[in-house]
Structures are given as C-alpha cells and as structure tokens.
Amino acid sequence: MSEHSEHEHHIVSPKVYVAIFAALLILTGLTVAASYLEMGVFNAVVALAIAVIKATLVVLFFMHVKYSTKLTKLTVGAGLFTFIVLVGMTLCDYITRAWGRW
Amino acid sequence: MSSATIVNLPDQSTARIPKMNYLSKENGLLSWLLTGDHKRIAILYLISISFFFFIGGALAGLIRLELLTPQSDLLATDTYNKVFSMHGIIMIFFFLVPSVPATLGNFLIPLMIGAKDLALPKINLLSWYLYVGAGILAIYAMITGGVDTGWTFTTPLSTHYVNTNVITTGIAIFIAGFSSIFTGLNFIVTIHKMRCPGMTWFRMPLFVWGHYATSILMVLGTPVLAIALVLVILERTVGIGVFDPAKGGDPLLFQHLFWFYSHPAVYIMILPGMAVISEVISTFSRKRVFGYTAVAFSSVAIAVFGFFVWAHHMFIMGISNYSVLIFSLLTMLVAVPSAIKIFNWAFTLYKGSITFETPMLYAFGFMGLFTIGGMTGIFLGTSGTDIHLTETYFIVAHFHFVMVGGMLMAFLAGLHFWWPKMTGRMYPEKISQLAALVTFIGFNLTFFPQFILGTLGMPRRYASYPPEFQVLNVFSTAGATILGVGYLLPVLYLTWSLKYGEIAGDNPWQATGLEWQMQSPPLTENFREIPIMDHEAYDYEWLERQKEKEVASVG
Incomplete structure (x- = not known):
C-alpha cells in the first residue's frame, strides 16, 4: 500500500450523492407501499431486505467505503x-x- | 535455587537513572491529567486498576469469610448477593478487561514496534477518563445500595424482579465498554500503521500479536454488550418488552446477546496474559519461542473461534437441544489454539537455559494453573457433564483458575518483567520470588477445594450451605488469606523499589525486544530516531553480536 494513495481522498461528485439520495427516497416509498400489501410473514422479510439495501448504499457511498x-x-x-x-x-x-x- | 541468573545490572556505584525520561520531563498533576504520552497513561491506568483490584479483593474476602461457616451469619443473604455481584462486576469490567492491555499493552506496544506513541493519543487519554468515570459510577451504585443480579444481569431477574441499582451499574459498564473499545481501536490502528521500517508482521514480538487479537475482540464484541445493557435499561424504564414473554419478547435473547460479548470477553482477559507469557518464557529460557508463527496465529484463532461458542454458558437455560450439540462441538475447537500455545511454550523451555527470576516463576504458575483451568473448561463444554456441574462451585473454581491463576499470574509476571523498564529500578528479587510462591500456594489452597465442592454438588451464589461442606470451605477461606498476603506483598515491595530499588540499566534481562534497547525509563518520544528492525524477534544471537560491537567500539 503506497503512502500516497492513503492520503488521497476520492472526491465523490454531487451527482452520485443526489442519485443515492433519490434511491434512498424511492426505497423508503417502497417500504411504505409494501406495508400495505398483505404478504404474511414476508412483510417483515421485504421491509428488512429494503432496509439492508438502503444501509448498504449509505455505507458504500455516503460513508465512502466503496472508495476506501x-x-x-x-x-x-x-x-x-x-x-x-x-x-x-x-x-x-x-x-x-x-x-x-x- | 542455583545462583544462575541472567540479570545484568550496571555498576551500582556509578549508575544513575537518566535525567531525561518520560517521568521527569514534566511535573505537576496537570502534566499527568492532560498527557498524551502512552507511557504516562499506562501508569495512570496501573494506579486505577490496582485501586479497583483491591476493592474487588476486599469483596472477595467478605465472600470467603461468610462461607467460613455453613450458616449465613456474617452477611444477610441479600447483602451476600450484592457482595458477590459487585465482586464480579469490579473484577471483570474494572480489573481483568483493562488489566494487561491498558497498562502493559499501552506502555509497550509503541516501544515494541518502534513507534513514538499510539496512533490516537487523545483517544487513549479519553479511554482512561471514561474508565475512571465508569468506575466512580460503579462505586456510587455500590455505596447507594448495590446491585444483586450477579455480573451477568440475567433477565428476567434484572428486568422484572430486583429493585437494586441495575440501571446505574448498567450505565457504568456501558461507559467502561467504550473505554475498552477505544483501547482496542487504538492498538489496531497503531499496529497496522505505525510499525517501524523492517518491522514486518512476523517480526513483531508475540506480545503484539496477542494484543492485536485482543483488540479485534474488544472492537467487535463490546458493542453487543452495550446493546444488551441498553435493552435491559429500556426494559426496566419504559418496558419495551424485548425480554418479556408477556409482550412477545424472550428472556433468553438477553443471554444470547450478553454471552456473545462475555464469552469473547474471557479471551479479552486471557489473550494479553498469554502475550506476556510468550515474552517471559522466551527471555528466561534464552530461546526463540518455539513455533512462533503457530503461536501468533493461535492468538487470532482464539479470537475468531471465541465468537462461535457463547451458548455453552446456556446449556441448561432452555436453548434447543440441537444448538447445545452444535455449541458443545464448537467449544472443543477453541481448546486447540490454547493447547498450541501451552505446548509451544513447553517446547521453548526444552533445552533452554532456564533461570528462575520472579517473572518466570509467575509464568510457570500460569502454565500449570491455566492448563487446569482450560481442561476443566472441556468438562464444562461437554454438555452431559455440564448439566451436573454448571451452577456449582466447579464453575467458580474453573473460571478462577483461568482468570486468577492464569490472568492475574500473567499480569504479575508482566509487571515484574517490565517494572525495570517502566521505573528504571529493579524490584527486590528474593522477596518477590517468595511472593510468587505464596501466591501459588494460596491460590491452590483457595480454589482446588472448590472443584471438589462443585462435584459434590455445592451450588454457587448462596450464603449458606449444608454443614458437610464446611471442611473444604474452611480450606478455601484459609487459602484466600494466604492469597491476600501474596497480593499485598508486591504492592509493598514495588512501592519500596520506586525509591530504593537497584538501578536497572537499559536491559537487565538481556532480552531482545526493541523496548529493551533503549534507556530505562524511556524518553517521552521513545526513540531519538525511528529504529530499523533488521532481525527476527527473539534473536539472541543478534543481541550477542550487538554486545560484541559495543565492546569493540568502546575498546
């Protein structure tokens, strides 16, 4: 690992941030919508799955893990x-x- | 004991403690309370953990005095519950967990890897303040009524049935947990980023490997303890119901969360002890640790396996039979890396030039007592025998063999071993050898009878017991008083040695670690210039060549 790359911060363009923000909003809407469907045990599964996807997006892009x-x-x-x-x-x-x- | 010794002190008539060192650099209380120096923080920790050790020890004394007679006569039964709970809480969270990492680890890791300090000095100081704050809160909780749930806070007892200071104590442990996370985080970053040139992973002393594994456990495990405690507090205050079957919760969930931390916590406590033993055994048998790589990886293996065995604390608690089977099998796995260590240390001794200075005596104590503690863990990990032995004194004896016989012996071994480096002065050898012996005898007399009591069926956590168990309990209490003397002696002679001990010089043990190649006590910045590691760890021939070079250049 070179000294150089450690101190070089990857600059994420605003476009990416906006896109991720939009994705998070859409997924939130999806969670709300899914809660109105009657899916039995799968209600929880779907809600959790969407939450996991959202968390992953936040960790990867907002927390810069993808570029680390x-x-x-x-x-x-x-x-x-x-x-x-x-x-x-x-x-x-x-x-x-x-x-x-x- | 023969006169053979490796101790090599400078001529006492001319030797002086170096004028510039980390202790003399600045004076005054503030220079200590606001320091970023890892060595000073280590000393602060050493003083505070010793304080808590003696509180915990006094509580242990009360427990043993109560158990001198079959009736509950010295303490009322609910007071007894509080005493053993506070003994456990203080000894585990305020002594054993920070004992070696926060004192010796803090002091030595930068010295051993050739760094000027830990990576995050302010976080290091913050961790000490959190520790002290948490400690004060725990003592406050103890004075204002105590807590009687045992150190495990088992639900539903802790959430529904007791009216003691569960919340205050829970918050104290929550805060202490963060102190421990910060220490671990600091070590991980330091070991990854601050090794000096030439210090590859496999040239690091095994002390550093042990602490690396410990740090992984601290960082990954402790948050789960925090979660479990917060849930208990929320359950008590607002009744969220995660642990309450009436609201769809499950009391066993608490134990899953709690032991998910608290089993690895056992390794947080013992791994730094093993780290110390590797250094001591190598130095006093003048040999490279046998199977260096195996010992290094066994530390990491213990850390990883440690996360897969927690439910062996819950065999009789109502978990499913199938999961008992799985966890029992996995528990057997964790014995393997521990055995690798013991066997490798034994092979290190083989054909070594062994000398019997105090640290080595403690290390021998560790090897014997930890092996007994570990082997009885196999009895308990076997689900059949566990049903008979669990919740009896067999358990108490088992974990005291590991924690007191193992960890505390290792702590004392390390403290004596690095005392000359930390203070610049030697401790008095003869009396400390005696203390090591007294500790060993006292320990066995205290805890061995408890194995027998356990197999006979004496339950733990009761203030009274059937009269036929009295003889063994008297032995145990008598042993505890001897053990008490064994622990008081070091406090006295180590304090004495601060002023009157012999000047130690740079390398009294002729050890190979980088920390021994500098002045004692070290400079605040550790190294005048960053060293270059050009040899393997425990290379005694390199040390000989260094000495020849010195003689040649002086001559």
Whole structure:
C-alpha cells in the first residue's frame, strides 16, 4: 500500500450523492407501499431486505467505503461477519427449539 | 535455587537513572491529567486498576469469610448477593478487561514496534477518563445500595424482579465498554500503521500479536454488550418488552446477546496474559519461542473461534437441544489454539537455559494453573457433564483458575518483567520470588477445594450451605488469606523499589525486544530516531553480536 494513495481522498461528485439520495427516497416509498400489501410473514422479510439495501448504499457511498482502502473494507467486513454470526447462530437456537427433543 | 541468573545490572556505584525520561520531563498533576504520552497513561491506568483490584479483593474476602461457616451469619443473604455481584462486576469490567492491555499493552506496544506513541493519543487519554468515570459510577451504585443480579444481569431477574441499582451499574459498564473499545481501536490502528521500517508482521514480538487479537475482540464484541445493557435499561424504564414473554419478547435473547460479548470477553482477559507469557518464557529460557508463527496465529484463532461458542454458558437455560450439540462441538475447537500455545511454550523451555527470576516463576504458575483451568473448561463444554456441574462451585473454581491463576499470574509476571523498564529500578528479587510462591500456594489452597465442592454438588451464589461442606470451605477461606498476603506483598515491595530499588540499566534481562534497547525509563518520544528492525524477534544471537560491537567500539 503506497503512502500516497492513503492520503488521497476520492472526491465523490454531487451527482452520485443526489442519485443515492433519490434511491434512498424511492426505497423508503417502497417500504411504505409494501406495508400495505398483505404478504404474511414476508412483510417483515421485504421491509428488512429494503432496509439492508438502503444501509448498504449509505455505507458504500455516503460513508465512502466503496472508495476506501482494502483495510477499511476488511474492517467493515469484519463487523458484518460478526453480526451475521450473532444473528445466525442465535436463530439456530430459535428455529430448532420447535423440533423438540431428539 | 542455583545462583544462575541472567540479570545484568550496571555498576551500582556509578549508575544513575537518566535525567531525561518520560517521568521527569514534566511535573505537576496537570502534566499527568492532560498527557498524551502512552507511557504516562499506562501508569495512570496501573494506579486505577490496582485501586479497583483491591476493592474487588476486599469483596472477595467478605465472600470467603461468610462461607467460613455453613450458616449465613456474617452477611444477610441479600447483602451476600450484592457482595458477590459487585465482586464480579469490579473484577471483570474494572480489573481483568483493562488489566494487561491498558497498562502493559499501552506502555509497550509503541516501544515494541518502534513507534513514538499510539496512533490516537487523545483517544487513549479519553479511554482512561471514561474508565475512571465508569468506575466512580460503579462505586456510587455500590455505596447507594448495590446491585444483586450477579455480573451477568440475567433477565428476567434484572428486568422484572430486583429493585437494586441495575440501571446505574448498567450505565457504568456501558461507559467502561467504550473505554475498552477505544483501547482496542487504538492498538489496531497503531499496529497496522505505525510499525517501524523492517518491522514486518512476523517480526513483531508475540506480545503484539496477542494484543492485536485482543483488540479485534474488544472492537467487535463490546458493542453487543452495550446493546444488551441498553435493552435491559429500556426494559426496566419504559418496558419495551424485548425480554418479556408477556409482550412477545424472550428472556433468553438477553443471554444470547450478553454471552456473545462475555464469552469473547474471557479471551479479552486471557489473550494479553498469554502475550506476556510468550515474552517471559522466551527471555528466561534464552530461546526463540518455539513455533512462533503457530503461536501468533493461535492468538487470532482464539479470537475468531471465541465468537462461535457463547451458548455453552446456556446449556441448561432452555436453548434447543440441537444448538447445545452444535455449541458443545464448537467449544472443543477453541481448546486447540490454547493447547498450541501451552505446548509451544513447553517446547521453548526444552533445552533452554532456564533461570528462575520472579517473572518466570509467575509464568510457570500460569502454565500449570491455566492448563487446569482450560481442561476443566472441556468438562464444562461437554454438555452431559455440564448439566451436573454448571451452577456449582466447579464453575467458580474453573473460571478462577483461568482468570486468577492464569490472568492475574500473567499480569504479575508482566509487571515484574517490565517494572525495570517502566521505573528504571529493579524490584527486590528474593522477596518477590517468595511472593510468587505464596501466591501459588494460596491460590491452590483457595480454589482446588472448590472443584471438589462443585462435584459434590455445592451450588454457587448462596450464603449458606449444608454443614458437610464446611471442611473444604474452611480450606478455601484459609487459602484466600494466604492469597491476600501474596497480593499485598508486591504492592509493598514495588512501592519500596520506586525509591530504593537497584538501578536497572537499559536491559537487565538481556532480552531482545526493541523496548529493551533503549534507556530505562524511556524518553517521552521513545526513540531519538525511528529504529530499523533488521532481525527476527527473539534473536539472541543478534543481541550477542550487538554486545560484541559495543565492546569493540568502546575498546
């Protein structure tokens, strides 16, 4: 990793920011719209999926992770990985409780 | 004990402490309270964690005194609950978690990797202020009624049933958590960005590797503890219901969140201890640590595996059988990297020129006691035996073997080992060897009977017990008094040595680390010029050549 690239900040054009902002607004509208549809358990799934997409956009563009060094990406990835372990393995317990005893 | 020693002190009649050093650079209270110097912050931490250790120790003394007799006679039962809760909270969050990283790690990491300070000196100072603020809040909570949930804040007890200072204590731990996150963050950035030229990842001392792994755990795990505590506070204040089955919540969710941090926290506590032991074992057997790379990666492996085993604290709490199976199997995995370390240290000793200075005695104590603590962890990780042993004194003995027998021994090993570097003066050797021995004997007498009590079925967290358990409890209490002496001695002679200890010189142990190639105590800016690392870690031949060069140039 060269010293040079670390201190050079990528300049994001206003166009990108506006586009991401628009995307976030559209997705918010979509969340509201989806809440009116009757989808059973999938209501929560859809709402969460849209929220995840929005969060990803914010992290990548507004927080500049897309333009950052590999080390920063790895750091973000590590946080995400830990979060998946937490939720995933906790769900292992919740899902299998209904199976009863072996 | 033979007279063989590697200690090499300068001629005491001419030796002086260097006039310019980090302690003498500035004077006055403000120069300490507003310092950005990692070495001074380490000293501030050392003083504060010692203070909390003695509060926690006094509470432990009360617990053991109460358990001298089968009846609950010294303390009322609910007072006893508060005493053991506060003992756990103070020892874990205010002593064990910051013990080695915030003191020795803070002091040594920049010196070891050839940097002038940590990457974020102000954040470092902030972390100490947060720690002190949190500590004061915890003590305030203790004085104004205490908390009786145990250090685990288990729901629904903590959210629905108790009327003690859960919220204040929760906030205190929340703040202490941020102090710990800042320390971890600082170490990660420093180790990534501030290594001197030539200091590649695999030339770093294993001390730095251990702290790197610890920092990962601090940064990734601690936020989850913060979340869990905030949820408990919200549950108590506004009744949000995440842990309340009546509102569709689940009390076990709290334990999942809590142990997701608190199991890795066990490794936050022990990894820095292992980091110290690697340095001590190498120095006092005059050999490169056997299997350097394996020991380095085993630290990282412990950090990663540590996130996959938390539910072994919950086997009898009502989680599903299938998840018990998975977590029990995964728990076995974490034993592997710990065993790698123990075996590699043993191989480092093999054919080494071993000497028995105090740090080495503590390190031997660590190796034996940690192994017992770790192996009994396997008993507990096996779901069948866990059902019998959990919530008994077997658990208490197990984690005290790891935490006190392991971590505290390692802390004392490190403190003695780097004391000459931190203060410029030696501690008195004979009495400190005695203290190490007293600690070891006292420790075994205190905690070994508790293994037997546990297998006999004595439950933990009760102020009274059936009379047939008394003999072993008397042994345990007697051991605790010996252990107390073992911990009081270092405070006395280390304080004494600040003024009367022998002048240590740059490198009293003939050790190879960069921190030993500079004056003791170090300059505020550590290095006059940034060093260049041109040899592997623990290269004793390089050290010999350096000495020859010096002799040649002086001659």
